Amino acid sequence: MSEIEQNHIFETWLDQYRALLFKVVRAYASTTMDQEDLFQEIIIQVWHSIPAFRQQCSNSTWLYRIALNTALKWGSKERKHADSQESLDNVQAILQETKVEVDERLTWLYEEIHKLDEVDRSITLLLLDGFSYKEMATIVGISESNIGVKINRIKKQLITKSKQQNYHGI
Known part of the structure; x- marks a missing residue:
């Protein structure tokens, strides 16, 4: 698969399934910073997975698998660092105006x-x-x-x- 083909698939999937990916992100990451980090992790994994996609399931099923697996791995890593991040999250919430x-x-x-x-x-x-x-x-x-x-x-x-x-x- 050429990089141009991979780019096209990636952009198409992001346009079509961005909301699906954000649902997973929101369920697994609670702060805005964490959601942004997790979303980036997921789209990186989506990019890397495109050459391995064999169309044995729907695009949305494939993307859900990637998003959920990435979120689970990310969550495990984040729990290890939760204590040090909590104070920063509290400060950020105070500084941001909703x-x-x-x-x-x-x-x-x-x-x-x-x-x-x-x-x-x-x-x-x-x-x-x-x-x-x-x-x-x-x-x-x-x-x-x-x-x-x-x-x-x-x-x-x-x-x-x-x-x-x-x-x-x-």
């Missing part, structure tokens, strides 16, 4: 998704993006029936928590 109105329910939902274990977090994101149980099973590496069980448990957990927070619309 001008965008934030939907409290969406913020709450992403915070709750962030609290889930890695597999449940991945399944939740895939569900929100409308992937079928079969596609989810392929991406996550567990059976379709196990996907169904996990989704039901996640939904019940989120509904219970939303009632406690008075977010009945979630």
